[in-house]
Amino acid sequence: MxxxxxxxxxxxxxxxxxxxxxxxxxxxxxxxxxxxxxxxxxxxxxxxxxxxxxxxxxxxxxxxxxxxxxxxxxxxxxxxxxxxxxxxxxxxxxxxxxxxxxxxxxxxxxxxxxxxxxxxxxxxxxxxxxxxxxxxxxxNFISLAHRRKTLRLCMKDRESQVLGNMPHTVPVINQHGESEVGFGRGIEMEKYRALLRDGREIAPGFVNRVTLMTYYKLALWxxxxxxxxxxxxxxxxxxxxxxxxxxxxxxxxxxxxxxxxxxxxxxxxxxxxxxxxxxxxxxxxxxxxxxxxxxxxxxxxxxxxxxxxxxxxx
Structure with missing residues (x-):
């Protein structure tokens, strides 16, 4: 229909x-x-x-x-x-x-x-x-160490944006098929790893990146x-x-x-x-x-x- x-x-x-x-x-x-x-x-x-x-x-x-x-x-x-x-x-x-x-x-x-x-x-x-x-x-992040590291990076990025620079972005899934910042658990890495390795489009309009500050907001939600x-x-x-x-x-x-x-x-x-x-x-x-x-x-x-x-x- x-x-x-x-x-x-x-x-x-x-x-x-x-x-x-x-x-x-x-x-x-x-x-x-x-x-x-x-x-x-x-x-x-x-x-x-x-x-x-x-x-x-x-x-x-x-x-x-x-x-x-x-x-x-x-x-x-x-x-x-x-x-x-x-x-x-x-x-x-x-x-x-x-x-x-x-x-x-x-x-x-x-x-x-x-x-x-x-x-x-x-x-x-x-x-x-x-x-x-x-x-x-x-x-949650996969460990407290990942949370601490990511939030420190977020604060550096926040400082940078206040000074007039563009926001920093990171891959949602990196070339190893893992969360770039250690966020979440058990995402179907094999599926995305194969797609990213082959350079295939996951979906029209999909971008495998988010702002670093996305994880700051998620950490507080x-x-x-x-x-x-x-x-x-x-x-x-x-x-x-x-x-x-x-x-x-x-x-x-x-x-x-x-x-x-x-x-x-x-x-x-x-x-x-x-x-x-x-x-x-x-x-x-x-x-x-x-x-x-x-x-x-x-x-x-x-x-x-x-x-x-x-x-x-x-």
């Missing part, structure tokens, strides 16, 4: 670019959030949007600020808190679409995008549905305690709902940590929540063709069940 290109502005006037996959008729809608430094075509998100479209769900899939075709003052500079606010602005745009019932909107994110999606929903009661696919559960307040933003009890999709073999965001975050999600029962463990799936393949039918069916069932319990139907 077709999609069309779209643009919308954030609260500070930045123009973000993406795609709308409109459903045939008026119904629910989802904002889709890519992973860390990822463009919208990565991690099989377009196919995911197309499958949802066939179930009557409109999706808005966009390149995050400073990435891909979207605007932004500083290319490939990732500010998690700003990304959360941009999601709410994407929800605003989604609600204006003719194929979307503004009372039945939500957010679907994967990896870093899933973490940002849940965080956005804790403050934005318009998001009736939140689907978190393989959410990241910490923003700890949104997970806020997830305990999920549902509090809504005036109606249990008006917000969350589905966690956990890859069984996730090495980047450990499944037990994802389940712990799920267990702690929600304020005094003011949200509905469901968990799906995808057997055999890894972090970056959970929305791949092998597992996508199961995930899509669970997303559709979750949204239908949530709507039905609120006296609304698809």
């Amino acid at each position: 077709p999609y069309y290109e779209t643009q919308f502005r954030t609260i500070d006037g930045t123009e973000l670019h993406g795609r709308v996959y409109p459903a045939p008729g008026r119904g629910p809608g989802l904002v889709m959030c890519p992973g860390f430094n990822a463009v919208l075509t990565m991690l099989n998100l377009p196919e995911c949007a197309t499958r949802l479209q066939t179930h009557g769900i409109t999706t808005l899939l966009y390149d995050p600020r400073n990435i891909g075709s979207s605007g932004g003052r500083l290319r490939n500079d990732i500010d998690p808190a700003q990304a959360v606010g941009d999601i709410s602005d994407a929800v605003t745009h989604l609600m204006t679409l003719h194929s979307v019932d503004p009372k039945r909107v939500g957010i679907l994110g994967i990896s870093f995008g899933a973490t940002a999606a849940v965080t956005a929903a804790t403050a934005d009661a318009r998001a009736r549905f939140t689907i978190a696919v393989a959410p990241l559960t910490d923003s 700890t949104p997970w305690p806020l997830w305990r307040l999920f549902g509090l933003a809504s005036l109606d009890s249990a008006a917000q709902a969350a589905l966690f999709v956990i890859p069984e073999n996730d090495q980047m965001s450990l499944p037990e940590a994802q389940r712990r975050c799920f267990d702690e999600l929600g304020y005094e029962g003011r949200c509905k929540k469901k968990i799906l463990t995808v057997a055999g799936a890894g972090h970056e393949e959970v929305l791949g063709d092998m597992y996508l039918p199961e995930v899509i069916q669970n997303v559709v069932d979750f949204m239908q069940d949530t709507a039905a319990s609120d006296s609304r139907s698809f």
Whole structure:
């Protein structure tokens, strides 16, 4: 089914670019959030949007600020808190679409995008549905020594920028297939190592670099305690709902940590929540063709069940 290109502005006037996959008729809608430094075509998100479209769900899939075709003052500079606010602005745009019932909107994110999606929903009661696919559960470096070294470099870079120099950038994955600054764990290094070695393009518009100050912002970002307040933003009890999709073999965001975050999600029962463990799936393949039918069916069932319990139907 077709999609069309779209643009919308954030609260500070930045123009973000993406795609709308409109459903045939008026119904629910989802904002889709890519992973860390990822463009919208990565991690099989377009196919995911197309499958949802066939179930009557409109999706808005966009390149995050400073990435891909979207605007932004500083290319490939990732500010998690700003990304959360941009999601709410994407929800605003989604609600204006003719194929979307503004009372039945939500957010679907994967990896870093899933973490940002849940965080956005804790403050934005318009998001009736939140689907978190393989959410990241910490923003740690592989050791305290790596954290200390990186933050020292960040302060040098900050000093340099104040004096008028350009921001320093670093590869997300270096030529050895490792995080340049020792951030995170278990990313599928072999996959990226082969692509980088062969000089192949990972995705159109993808740039394997971020600003060094991205890691400064990540080091200070700890949104997970806020997830305990999920549902509090809504005036109606249990008006917000969350589905966690956990890859069984996730090495980047450990499944037990994802389940712990799920267990702690929600304020005094003011949200509905469901968990799906995808057997055999890894972090970056959970929305791949092998597992996508199961995930899509669970997303559709979750949204239908949530709507039905609120006296609304698809």
